[in-house]
Amino acid sequence: HDLCLNDVPATILVFGASIFGTTSETHLSFFDISMLGALPNMRYLAPSCMEEYLSMLSWSLDHREHPVAIRVPGIGLVSRPDLAPAEDADYGAVRYNVVCQGRDVAVLALGDFFELGERVANRLTAEYGIEATLVNPRYATELDREFLDSLAAKHRVVVTLEDGILDGGWGERVACYLACTPVRTRTFGIAKGFPDRYDPNELLAQNGMTAENMAAEAVRLLNE
Incomplete structure (x- = not known):
């Protein structure tokens, strides 16, 4: 403070x-x-x-x-x-890193869950033939509004992943910003609570955070 x-x-x-x-x-x-x-x-x-x-x-x-x-x-x-960023990388302005440009579905995977986001994007390609846009957001509490504004041109669904709770999290901010656009957003994180001595992978599965389920959810929204 x-x-x-x-x-x-x-x-x-x-x-x-x-x-x-x-x-x-x-x-x-x-x-x-x-x-x-x-x-x-x-x-x-x-x-x-x-x-x-x-x-x-x-x-x-x-x-x-x-x-x-x-x-x-x-x-x-x-x-x-x-x-790896450029040697003189500047994080003074909020700019998401688009790792792979696709269309229809954008997968925004924050921080150490980027690898999980890669698996979601790969499954979308392998199982559904969808070449998704894959994004490394890098900023955990701020939005790249210019990038989000551009999504509607080629995307209908945005999936966010974060290693934390959904309530008040980064994905919620993305969904709130996109609420008045045609883009549909599906946020993934864990429910607010006090799980005790849990198995991390089981907790992720309980909250639908498997590559299989997240890819299927993206396709479901795409087809609705």
């Missing part, structure tokens, strides 16, 4: 914020996006891989305008050279 109130250029590294973090109901760590998203002046970055994390960290240490938090991937810092 005080960092944001005074617009102090601090860097906060958020570790363990993930469904795959601690699983005891007394130490759950996946409410962070909803919490930090309510704070003015806070930029919350969600890297999808080690290269992106190091790039964001390097940028934030020289940034002098606002406090920056970085959501260190809870699944682990996986190396993805194909997603």
